[in-house]
Amino acid sequence: MTATSAVPPSGSLILAINGTTVAKDLDIFARAGGKDRALVETFVVDAPEGTIRLSVPRVTSDHATLAAVELRDSAGKVVRAVFRDKRHTDPAGNVWRPISQQEDDYWKRTLLPQSNGRDAMARCVVLLTTGGGDAEQMAAFLAAQGLVTYSGPVGPSGPSWMGFWFFGRKHGLLAGLPSDCVLDWPYQIASGNGLMLSGSGVESVIGYGKDHDPNVGVAAAIIPLAGVKLCSWGCPDSWIPS
DSSP: OBOOOSSOOSOOEEEEETTEEEEEEEOHHHHHTSTTOBOOOOOOOOOTTSOOOEEEEEESSSOOOOOEEEEEOTTOOEEEEESSSSOEEOTTOOEEEEGGGOSOOHHHHHHSHHHHGGGOSSEEEEEEOOSSHHHHHHHHHHHHTTSOEEEEEOOOOOSTTSOEEEEEOSOGGGTTSOOSEEOOGGGOOOSOOOEEEEOTTOEEEEEEEETTOOOOEEEEEEEEETTEEEEEEOOTTOOOOO
16 A cells, blocks of 8 residues: 655545454555555455455545555465556565456456355445456456346557547446546546446446547446446546545
8 A cells, every 4th residue: 555645645544354344544644654655554364255355445535545465375375466557576576466467266256146145235346457358357257147248348548649538427436526527637547448348237337438439438337246236447547436
């Protein structure tokens, strides 16, 4: 976790793992000692279902950014993942793989209705993607389950002289942010892509288009899934609603 503002923020956040609060009133700026300094927090939790769900239930000011996560199980297996597009090698020589390139298909087990068990209730699962290959993999999986119709990505935005745009409609997912318009600087989206995805009950919240392409894709949507609302968010480098 890092604080990117040079001015000490007045807010803090709550961090939860598997629905249990592990850090309350966490002030990243104060704990890290200033701007652009990494804060490493370690927590020991139980994962009886073999799944770790990391969430930020509340942010009192600004927004939360998680840089990386390292998981160690009781057998000594270590998984290191970074929330970026490229691998990172730390000073100790450890390789951190992009979250989108992890080989485990844990996220599929989370989405399958028969795997939700007692959790299959009126709740929302947020699936964050880079908007690239991982988003395409998610869409293809949902299509294979008969939950959506998917015909591929629109394609990346391309060189800087090629225009692209994201646009969002008024929706609770964008509460407190500009909507019913093209998404401007508050979203801080640096590049583009979208999925040509549709389906019964699917709520398209953010769309995507680019120069010289008639196709319009979906970048963020709410997808009904056996009593669970799946929020798919795939706007590259964007600010994410907390």
